[in-house]
Amino acid sequence: MKHIFLNLKRFDIPRDWGGVNSIAEPADWGGYIVNHTQDGVKELLEAAKEETEFVMYVPEAHVIPAVQAKTADSPVVIGCQSVFRDDVAEGRNFGAFTSNRTAKAMKALGCGSVLIGHCEERNDKAGILAEAGVTDTAAVNRLLNQEVCRAVEAGLSVLYCIGEKAEEQDRWKEVLREQIETGLAGVPEEAPVVIAYEPVWAIGPGKIPPDQAYITKIADYVKEVSGGRDVVYGGGLKQDNAKMLSEIPSIDGGLIALTRFSGEIGFYPEEYLEIAGIYLGLR
Numbered sequence: 001m002k003h004i005f006l007n008l009k010r011f012d013i014p015r016d017w018g019g020v021n022s023i024a025e026p027a028d029w030g031g032y033i034v035n036h037t038q039d040g041v042k043e044l045l046e047a048a049k050e051e052t053e054f055v056m057y058v059p060e061a062h063v064i065p066a067v068q069a070k071t072a073d074s075p076v077v078i079g080c081q082s083v084f085r086d087d088v089a090e091g092r093n094f095g096a097f098t099s100n101r102t103a104k105a106m107k108a109l110g111c112g113s114v115l116i117g118h119c120e121e122r123n124d125k126a127g128i129l130a131e132a133g134v135t136d137t138a139a140v141n142r143l144l145n146q147e148v149c150r151a152v153e154a155g156l157s158v159l160y161c162i163g164e165k166a167e168e169q170d171r172w173k174e175v176l177r178e179q180i181e182t183g184l185a186g187v188p189e190e191a192p193v194v195i196a197y198e199p200v201w202a203i204g205p206g207k208i209p210p211d212q213a214y215i216t217k218i219a220d221y222v223k224e225v226s227g228g229r230d231v232v233y234g235g236g237l238k239q240d241n242a243k244m245l246s247e248i249p250s251i252d253g254g255l256i257a258l259t260r261f262s263g264e265i266g267f268y269p270e271e272y273l274e275i276a277g278i279y280l281g282l283r
């Protein structure tokens with residue numbers, strides 16, 4: 001199976017407020033994206049040579065509008081961005097999770113998947129731990145492991161992100177192995193978990209992305225360590241790398257975020273469909 005994931009981050013913030021959203025009013029933004037992509041996704045799936053899933057990870061405020069915008073035969077799965085490490089349990093906790101987003105809450109609202117361990121989430125957790133004097137990177141992986149376990153228990157599929165920073169490149173195998181083995185500890189082999197590789201050292205303006213040989217080396221290693229789980233490229237599936245990534249046997253898809261990186265920078269539904277089409281060999 002191939003996987004086309006979409007991380008919409010906080011692309012809902014209007015340009016007037018410093019964001020990149022110029023396609024819809026913030027309150028309508030989640031539903032707008034689903035309405036302007038699901039028919040196109042259907043067409044891609046009808047033409048695709050391989051079974052493919054399309055998942056969109058939206059900010060929490062947009063979960064309900066996005067779910068409500070889906071048609072009865074929509075192939076789009078709506079997902080959330082991370083979940084809390086604990087959840088409701090009969091006789092123990094009936095919902096005392098102020099400010100937290102639990103997996104069961106997201107499942108009840110119509111989510112089918114969750115994005116966990118994105119480098120932005122990892123940085124946030126590491127920053128909080130550092131305030132308490134904790135610099136053990138394994139602590140972040142242990143917290144993420146709790147999130148993954150709660151998500152799987154709630155019936156959500158998981159896109160689990162891993163990746164090495166610039167200062168970790170000389171020991172990338174050790175870093176990725178720890179992120180996989182600790183982050184997925186206790187998760188059943190049959191659980192619907194896909195791993196996204198983010199080359200954190202190459203993400204951002206002016207950074208040089210990894211080439212096909214490097215991505216292949218990483219993907220092969222991740223599959224070996226994870227027991228053969230599907231691996232997608234999490235460093236940004238774009239128009240200029242979609243064909244290259246589609247030619248790597250050990251890469252099973254990609255994670256799209258921004259679709260335009262110059263001029264009116266932002267996310268545009270028609271460009272998202274174009275990127276997916278290129279990756280699937282339909283453009």
